[in-house]
Amino acid sequence: MRGAAEDMEDVFDKRIAPILEKAMGEISDWPYFRALTPKGPGEVTVEGRPSVMAGCNDYLGLACDPRVTEAAAEAVRRYGASCSGSRSLNGTMVLHEELEHRIAAFLERPAALVTTTGFQANLMLTALLERGDTVFSDMSNHASLVDAVRLSPAARRRYRHRDLDHLERLLSAAGPDTAKLIVTDGLFSMEGDVCPLPGLGTLARRHGARLVVDGAHDIGLLGERGRGVAEHFGLMDAVDLQTGTLSKCFGSLGGFVAGPEHIVRFLRYTARPFVFTAAMSPASAAAALAALTVIETEPDRRQRVFNHAERLHNGLRALGYTTSPSVTPVVPVHIGDELLCLRAWQELLDHGVYTNAVIPPGVPSHRSLIRVTAQATHTEEQITRILDAFAAVGRLLRLVPRGAPDDYEPVDLIRPRHHATAPLPAESP
Template identity: 50%
Template structure:
């Protein structure tokens, strides 16, 4: 008889990583230090794997706002928004987010994952959803939870998407679903191309701005604004766990669509609401995002410098402009080895292996924040050079020029 729990045993590659000491996940952080370091396994290492791009999670203003809200409203709301879990803080944040993003309305939910899952209510049997091949797991799950037909197009390939739209003669509703900034390699959606095709084929465009809201664009609203297309996006989701430095998520768009999701988005309707502390922290973060653009300018400058330095070393670095920098290793075992070697050099990074990325596309992701200094960047470069040489990823004596500082005098 087949054991229903048999599937729960570690995969051979996972078991091998555990047995060889290469398993890089679920490492507990015991302390956060003020110089950008964290303590893992009793050792202080430089954090270069956090999505706290604007360095707001430790900002005293967010902590104070959260503490004050907890003092007034408690640690949790013990109910859904629909019933007893709505606070005035929810409504205030929703109004501010809608104004920030230039949308009619917004709905605040408990996580960014939940914000994307709630989109499933829009995916009915009368619809077709065209999705980028590399959308986040939360968006994939939303399409599975919905009942629409799903058509996948090659990553950022607008010509392929156009062919699919032209070949599909259905009279059903059409939606194009993508990320604004893709989480693995940090590359951006071809928003102008997606906007052009959505308009030409009567499709609605939905962007997940989890990683780019707060980071990109003149006003910080995300990848669409970066391309001058913010007003052309029909629906935008975001999370508070990256640039906003706390927990939570939101959906913003036309008022009638948001009201529909408020009543029919089951993952949001049937979940406990976001606690006051997170709401207050998110509002404080939004104020900082709108009034301190130098934070995103700083982290983008740091990313440009580090990407140039790593490329000069000869490491296989994915091109881009964002603070998520991918070292494209390819082989899963080599990726895990590089991650371990970097940790031994005192740098904490993220190993991205299948199924999080396609087979043969394993990578080590470095994530920068506004707190990283020139000295931090030099430390990362030195660690990558040492680890890369040990593993044969770069020549033993590479001739390279480190980019001049763009961060500090």
């Protein structure tokens, strides 16, 4: 007979999602948690195998820029490896205050607060939400925004991706007496499309809602000066609060919240994810400061990213792949079936190209994709290698027709204003 303890439920009795378990059993080389080593601009080694890096969020190529890495190294020599405490106690350094001032000035916001991670920056939104409030969230928002809403006592209403009509119906149903918050990604990280900010701003004003935009993937990349989707649409004032990360265009690690001074001050003292977390490291703060200087002074990097993205989109479409709805350097190559997507990832790696295989829960079921990203530091030869690999794998796995399509619709990218393209500074040996 089983004892009483054997009949009890066990909190450790867990299994991962069936789709992942099935894939693990059928795919010999699992595409996740692979050890990568930077080899040079646009290149990595994957467990000793040289590859073109086509699956990295370092859009501007600053993570290994000598100016950024030297700033980080100097900060470690001067301040040490860690602050060893929260910002409110012993963790605030001059570097943090300087970075906050620079980010606020860059985004033309009254104030900013830097956090240890970008995920943490979005979790801070929980401090703004009370019982009786209602949050309206795009169904494709990043997990950090989703978790911020889940952890709050506010009611949650999810509107269909970029569907303004659906959002308006939900706003109207909420009534005039509830405090309302609309939250959205600026640039959606999996499929590369952007939020319909003009319509969101109009609905926010009409229904008395506040609008928060997470600029993790667009700040530094979109807009004339790289200030994100709000600048791209010329609607800086339509956004009440901006959040973002320093791990994409800034080539570092950390996050930030930028907006009205009284809100930033409120979050500084009341947001539990901030108050009870050790401060971002000196190296991360110094690297972000150096990267911000490059972003402000080298607009050609953004133009170069979009040039590479245009070639990737149109080259893949000419082969017969679908990359819509992206209008940015995030290039989704739609595969559909989960196992086929994982096999395509492995074949691409075998052809010397590292990409991202995105399967559920990262995307809905049967909408798996290979995520490709362009970087400013890619060369034309590297872009050619990426397209050649997709051509070979497409034929091998019958993902594309045998002959090139007779015609295809060229991508119409969201571009920063034109700047004469100048050579990038030489990398140190």
